[in-house]
Amino acid sequence: MRRRVILGLACAIASVVLGAAAAFETRATKLQAIKTVGIVSAIGEEMSLTRAGLTGLGNTAQSTSISAWGLDELIVQQATKLLSGRFRVQPVTYRRAAFAAIRDSAVAPVNLLRSDPFKELVRTDVAPQGLDAYIVITRAKSKLGNGRNVEGVGLAQYRTLLADYGLIHALYEVRVIEGKSFDVIEKRAAAPLDNTGTMRLAGPSGQIDETFEGPASSERLRAAIADLITRSLPVTLGDMHLIDGQ
């Protein structure tokens, strides 16, 4: 009896390992088969303004339009440059607002069980169809402090009893969606750029550690956000094995 149980367990473990190996092969094979890609970016239309830490009641996050900054165009440009060594990148058209409007469910298992909402959007909204894959870059979420979520591009202030701290963030995730079946081959949120700060977000962010006033603050903010994106994009695409040498 015991021998049968052990044999059964061994068979189950072998099946899982072989199945997992097969799954990896499938993912790697799928990536290798990709020749043409289109890039969709939808993180840069709005910037959130958030306060966390010692705040008062009714402290809700606000947002403002930054579409004039052209961050999505910058992302497409940077990603095209990075991916061109391996893929033939073709320009695509899409409704950016439709991609930006999709949100994860607050109930975590729902996100695991439901079909990825971006699959359908790529199928119906991106032109031209028929490319081998689409790289879709959208907003990601992170906790700030204890009871607050921040997402996408934003400016946050963390208040403590003795000092206030400012943060900028560019939180995004990248999906590789297969162009025929529209399966999500790979999905990855951009990781933090470093571990040198004590205020950490689950994505590219930088701390503002000095206050000054100036007429060109918006330009500097745009440049700082662009810097976060420019430095994190090669790392993220490298982690996804989409570019070499990372």
Added chain:
Amino acid sequence: MKHIDEAALRLTVNARWTTACLAALGAIMATAQSASAQTAFTLPAPPFELPMLPSPSGNWTVMVGIGGEYTPDFVGSKNGKFLPIPIFTIRRAGSIDQFRGPRDSASIALLDVGNFRAGPAFKYVSSRKSSKYAELTGLGDVKAAYELGGFVEYYPVDWLRLRSELRQGFDGHTGTVADVSADVIVPLIQRLTISAGPRFTWKSTKATAPYFGVDAAQALASGLPMYNARGGAHSVGFGSQISYRINPQWEVHAYVEYEKLLGDAADSPLVKLRGSSNQTTVGLGASYSFDFRIR
């Protein structure tokens, strides 16, 4: 650029803050250039990946450490013991450490809308061996209990956490336990946080009797009077903790939890004659975090 300038003017309440933040960018340009990924080591990509699960490639943070806790020998005891507590966590780099109270059960937030979280909770209650402590002589052993249930957590403001747990016991006791707590979380500075707040615990009869009841045989063997412990308000208390992040790698923390037993638990002859209704736990620890990378 015009959009954000106009918006900042429109948001009258936030105008000063927004302007200050927008203006505070000079230093970013300097710090951003110097920041770079710092990982202790890089591991090769695994030879396979599990279906349905995300690839492990990328940066991970490991936290290792050691702590210690001086806690009552058993609930109701007037003597204490020191327990070493290993600290180990592994998570995606950048995942945020949520505030956690020393009395919180292990839990997973399946529902998370920012200021409201909920999900399953689990607590292990170690066994109570009568042979280990003289006060328990004759009372018999209580097996280890596994409490399964759920939690809800709400932050009306970022610095106030209200948490409640409801758990059903298995094995050592088969009763129901409810914990309610509130914590005011005050970041003094970015690296130093203190928190404190009240606690309350309710237990059903089946969760109380195995630890505080004395049946006829036990009365005979222990010399304690027979006692029928029923459920109800179990304890009220107060807890406080402090954590200081020395640098991004090192963190130290300390906490104290005081609990006053109530109701039938406090009136139990085990507590009244041989123990104490005042229960204090003191703990401290240090941890070191480092990042590694999987290709």
